[in-house]
Structure formats: C-alpha cells, structure tokens
Amino acid sequence: MxxxxxxxxxxxxxxxxxxxxxxxxxxxxxxxxxxxxxxxxxxxxxxxxxxxxxxxxxxxxxxxxxxxxxxxxxxxxxxxxxxxxxxxxxxxxxxxxxxxxxxxxxxxxxxxxxxxxxxRGEFGVSIGITEPDAGSAATAMKTRGRIEGDDVFIRGQKIFISAAKAHKYTMLYCRFGSTGSARDIGAIVVPHDAPGFSISPGTLNMAGERQYELFFDDCKVPRENILAESNAFGKLISVYNAERLGSMARMLGSAQASFEFALQYVQERKQFGRELADFQGLQWMLAEMKVKLEAAQLMVWRAASNAMTGLPVPVETSMAKVYVAQACKEICDDAIQLLGGYGYMTEYPVEARYREVRGGSIYGGTLQIHKNMIAAHLLGRKNNQWAPKAET
Ligand SMILES: Cc1cc2nc3c(=O)[nH]c(=O)nc-3n(C[C@H](O)[C@H](O)[C@H](O)COP(=O)(O)OP(=O)(O)OC[C@H]3O[C@@H](n4cnc5c(N)ncnc54)[C@H](O)[C@@H]3O)c2cc1C
Missing domain, CATH: 1.10.540.10 (Acyl-CoA dehydrogenase/oxidase, N-terminal domain)
Known part of the structure; x- marks a missing residue:
C-alpha cells in the first residue's frame, strides 16, 4: 500500500x-x-x-x-x-x-x-437515464425501443440530461423487452439529428450549467446503434461507477480551489489589528477543511486504485461518494465563511465553488441512495426499496 x-x-x-x-x-x-x-x-x-x-x-x-x-x-x-x-x-x-x-x-x-x-474532441455523448417519474427509482423507466427490421423506434422522455445541447449523441438507457423488470433495460446511442428526437431549451441549474429534457417521438435510430438489448442495467451501473468517481474528482477540485483561496485570504485580511489567520477559531476551521480534503481524496484514490484491473468496487464507490460529496460541501461552505461577506459575493470565487459541489449530493445517485446500497452491503441484504405489492 x-x-x-x-x-x-x-x-x-x-x-x-x-x-x-x-x-x-x-x-x-x-x-x-x-x-x-x-x-x-x-x-x-x-x-x-x-x-x-x-x-x-x-x-x-x-x-x-x-x-x-x-x-x-x-x-x-x-x-x-x-x-x-x-x-x-x-x-x-x-x-x-x-x-x-x-x-x-x-x-x-x-x-x-x-x-x-x-x-479526439470531435463530439460529445450525453448519458440519458433519468425520467420525470423515474429518478432514484431508475429501473422504473418507461422509455422504450421497438425493434423493426434494421431500425429501432424509441418513445419516451428523459430529464436533467447534462450538456445534451452541446453534444451530438446521447447514450440512452431504455427498455427493449416487455417483462416489466430491470432485465428489459438496455442501451442505444441516439444521434441528436435522428428523426423524432428533440431537446428542450434547458433549465439552468444552481451551478449555471443547463440540464435538458430529451423527447423521443417514435425516434428512428439504426439498429446497429444498440449497445445492449437486455440484461444490461447491472453492467451499465457498474461502468457508471467510474463516472461517479470522475464527478467526485471534480468535487475535490472545486473544494481544493476553495480551500487554497481561503488559506491565502486569511493571511492577507486583517481585523482587530491582526491577520484573520491569527484567530484560533479560524485556524481550527482551516485544519478541519484540510483533514476533510485529504480524507476525501484518499477514499477516491482507494476506489480508483482497486479498480485498476477492472471496474470500481460498488461499495467503495458508494462510500467514497457519501463522504466526498458531504466533505466537499462543508469545505466550500467554510471557505465562504472564512471570507465573510466577500465570500458570499460573486466577485470572489468561493460562492461559485459551493454551487459547483452542491449537485454532487444529487446526481449519480443521491447520498440517500448510496447509503441504502452501503447498508444493504453491510447487512448482506438485497437493496430493494420497492413498496410491497398489495395483496389481492
Ligand atoms: C446537476 C445534475 C446533473 C444531472 N445529470 C444527469 C445526466 O446527465 N443524466 C441523467 O440521466 N440524469 C442526470 N441527473 C439526474 C439525477 O441523476 C437525478 O436527479 C437523481 O438520480 C435523483 O432523482 P430525482 O431528482 O428524481 O429525485 P427523487 O428520486 O425524486 O428523490 C427525491 C429525494 O428522495 C430521496 N429518496 C428517493 N428514494 C429514496 C429511498 N429509497 N431511500 C431514501 N431516500 C430516497 C432522494 O435521496 C432525494 O433526497 C442530473 C441531476 C443533477 C442535479
């Protein structure tokens, strides 16, 4: 080690x-x-x-x-x-x-x-999983692909899709089978100029980026674009753990930037005739921020190191996600506090950093969903959150 x-x-x-x-x-x-x-x-x-x-x-x-x-x-x-x-x-x-x-x-x-x-930077590909009625319960998705000869006709809707208008394709999770279970879920690459495809103007999120709705109205896509026709949800989510680690690396970058800015600031700003850095209460905040940053990095590094020869271990990814998202939020929040009123103003960079990391507790599976997965692992239980079927 x-x-x-x-x-x-x-x-x-x-x-x-x-x-x-x-x-x-x-x-x-x-x-x-x-x-x-x-x-x-x-x-x-x-x-x-x-x-x-x-x-x-x-x-x-x-x-x-x-x-x-x-x-x-x-x-x-x-x-x-x-x-x-x-x-x-x-x-x-x-x-x-x-x-x-x-x-x-x-x-x-x-x-x-x-x-x-x-x-090579020629185009981008979005990931389309979430639907208006299938957020955390992603396997409740309704978007469906109907295969007819060499074509697939897709009907449905996705929501909150990042960067879609700047991208040329979406890797779409959708149903191909009709058993109603997660086994029906596969994936297909949808070109954004496909007939029957459209994108909303987008909604601005808290970090100033746009999230888009995607509409599929018998959207016609060549069958050769199918990545997996069924039984792919588990595999897709395993690969998605690398995506989750990538987004954690972004949170770490934002938190590190906030921490470094605040560390510099407290050594320049004076109150009561002394540097802010002279006040022990603030020194302890800095120490705690640094401890959190290092601990968060180590959790991401462990999950990544253990994935060298394959995909990230799900429970290590979930544990890292829960800690990193929370720690980075707190570090960025403390940086605002250390700058006082200036920290809250848009002229200074730390308020934007807080807004950047806040989404990390929601996208890629919310913190609560990751805690469910960690607990299921600890208890040796299947992570089943579905309401029991009503007795007939
Ligand atoms: C910035 C951003 C970027 C995104 N980018 C994409 C993207 O590119 N592609 C994509 O497909 N999606 C994307 N999403 C969507 C994201 O994955 C969903 O928002 C997320 O999965 C949560 O779904 P929801 O918003 O419907 O919340 P809901 O599922 O409605 O959850 C609401 C609240 O209930 C809690 N909750 C729900 N079920 C449980 C449970 N069983 N136990 C405990 N608590 C529970 C949640 O934790 C949450 O606090 C993005 C979202 C954001 C904010």
Whole structure:
C-alpha cells in the first residue's frame, strides 16, 4: 500500500495544470457562451483540449485516448477542475463519461466511432437515464425501443440530461423487452439529428450549467446503434461507477480551489489589528477543511486504485461518494465563511465553488441512495426499496 503520488504522477499534474492555466480564459468564455446558448466556443475548446492531450485521459491510445490508469485520470480531472469547472467537466465527460460504457459494451465499430470521436474532441455523448417519474427509482423507466427490421423506434422522455445541447449523441438507457423488470433495460446511442428526437431549451441549474429534457417521438435510430438489448442495467451501473468517481474528482477540485483561496485570504485580511489567520477559531476551521480534503481524496484514490484491473468496487464507490460529496460541501461552505461577506459575493470565487459541489449530493445517485446500497452491503441484504405489492 503506497499513499504517495509517484514522480510521474506529480509531473503529469504539473504539466496538466500548466496547460489548464493556458486554456483558463478560453474555458471561462466557452462556459459563459454555453450559458447563453452559444455552443461554438465549447466545440473549439473541446478540440483545443484534445490537441493538448486533455481528453479521453483513461481511454486506450488505439481509440485516440491517453491510456492513463483510472487513478491518474482522476488526479488530472481534479487538477483541471481546480483551475476551471468547464475544463474539469470536459475532461470528466470525455474520460469517465458515457464512452466508458461504450468501451465496455460496444462492438468494434461502435468503439471506433464513438470512443475515438469523443477522445479526439470531435463530439460529445450525453448519458440519458433519468425520467420525470423515474429518478432514484431508475429501473422504473418507461422509455422504450421497438425493434423493426434494421431500425429501432424509441418513445419516451428523459430529464436533467447534462450538456445534451452541446453534444451530438446521447447514450440512452431504455427498455427493449416487455417483462416489466430491470432485465428489459438496455442501451442505444441516439444521434441528436435522428428523426423524432428533440431537446428542450434547458433549465439552468444552481451551478449555471443547463440540464435538458430529451423527447423521443417514435425516434428512428439504426439498429446497429444498440449497445445492449437486455440484461444490461447491472453492467451499465457498474461502468457508471467510474463516472461517479470522475464527478467526485471534480468535487475535490472545486473544494481544493476553495480551500487554497481561503488559506491565502486569511493571511492577507486583517481585523482587530491582526491577520484573520491569527484567530484560533479560524485556524481550527482551516485544519478541519484540510483533514476533510485529504480524507476525501484518499477514499477516491482507494476506489480508483482497486479498480485498476477492472471496474470500481460498488461499495467503495458508494462510500467514497457519501463522504466526498458531504466533505466537499462543508469545505466550500467554510471557505465562504472564512471570507465573510466577500465570500458570499460573486466577485470572489468561493460562492461559485459551493454551487459547483452542491449537485454532487444529487446526481449519480443521491447520498440517500448510496447509503441504502452501503447498508444493504453491510447487512448482506438485497437493496430493494420497492413498496410491497398489495395483496389481492
Ligand atoms: C446537476 C445534475 C446533473 C444531472 N445529470 C444527469 C445526466 O446527465 N443524466 C441523467 O440521466 N440524469 C442526470 N441527473 C439526474 C439525477 O441523476 C437525478 O436527479 C437523481 O438520480 C435523483 O432523482 P430525482 O431528482 O428524481 O429525485 P427523487 O428520486 O425524486 O428523490 C427525491 C429525494 O428522495 C430521496 N429518496 C428517493 N428514494 C429514496 C429511498 N429509497 N431511500 C431514501 N431516500 C430516497 C432522494 O435521496 C432525494 O433526497 C442530473 C441531476 C443533477 C442535479
């Protein structure tokens, strides 16, 4: 067991931070433009990040990726997120995002097309799971694909889909069978120009990013786009654990940025004729923030290290998620407190960091859902939350 980052990892982080800082202003512009519905700057940023080796970090080199282990990938996502949330988001979605599932479940042609396209910055792929009536209870999804010859006709609706309007495809979870059980659930890649497909204008979330509704009105997609026709939900969720770790790396990057800003600030700001850093009450806050940050990192690193030869262990991912989301929220909240009124103002960076990490307790499975999974594991029980069937 080695808790030190090695020289190569330190160099990777330093090099990535250098590149990230060069792209920082461009990323801010791209994020602002996307906020207002202009996606061109984001496409350009995507291509520039790919040219600098910042996309597809853990994707195999044969598909245009950087071939890094999951742990190194997460370290770099965290480094980029620390600089700018748009950089962190692109690194995450093109590494630990939908293409992880395509790499795992796809055939050769699908991998050549989608994994390579995403890793090279040509386009993005969203993940479509959540529906208006199927949030935490994801297996209650109703969206269905009907196979007719060489085509699939999809009917249904998804909600809260991240980055969909900036992306060219969605990896859609939907039902193909009709048993009504989770066994019916498979996945298909849906091009956003498919007939019968449409996207809502999007709703702004607390972090200033847009979440989209996707509508499938007998949306016609070639059958060859199917990744898995049935019995895929368990496998998809196992792959999704890497996505969850990627989003935790983003939370860590935001919390680290908040912590470092506050640490500097308390050594500059004076009250009562002394530095804020001289007050023991604030020193203890700093100490607690640092302890939480280190502990959260270690949980993510453990889950990633243990996944080197395969997929992350579900219970390690869930435990990391519960701790990281909570710890990062508290670190970012404390950073606001350390800055006083300035921390609450948008001119200072810490309030935005709090808004960035807040969603982490909700997306990728809420904290309560992850606690259910941890408890089921501890008790050796099946994690079944469904209401008992009424007696007839
Ligand atoms: C920023 C953001 C990005 C997202 N991106 C995507 C995306 O790209 N693709 C996608 O498919 N989805 C995405 N989502 C959706 C996300 O996965 C869902 O919001 C999440 O799964 C919760 O579902 P819900 O919102 O319907 O809440 P609900 O399921 O209605 O839950 C409401 C509350 O009840 C609690 N609860 C529900 N069931 C239980 C239970 N059994 N035990 C204890 N508590 C319970 C929950 O924890 C929560 O506190 C995103 C969401 C956010 C906020």
């Amino acid at each position: 080695d808790f030190q980052l090695n020289d190569q990892q330190r160099e990777l982080i330093e090099g990535t931070e250098r590149l990230g800082r060069q792209l920082q202003a461009q990323a801010k512009e791209a994020g602002d433009a996307e906020h207002h519905g202009d996606f061109e700057p984001m496409h350009k940023l995507r291509r520039d990040m790919a040219a600098n080796g910042l996309l597809g970090l853990n994707m195999p080199t044969e598909y245009g990726g950087m071939g890094l282990p999951l742990l190194d990938t997460l370290l770099l996502i965290q480094s980029l997120q620390k600089i700018d949330s748009t950089l962190g988001g692109l690194a995450h979605r093109t590494s630990t995002g939908a293409i992880g599932a395509i790499l795992e479940l796809g055939n050769q042609a699908q991998k050549d097309r989608y994994v390579t396209g995403v890793a």
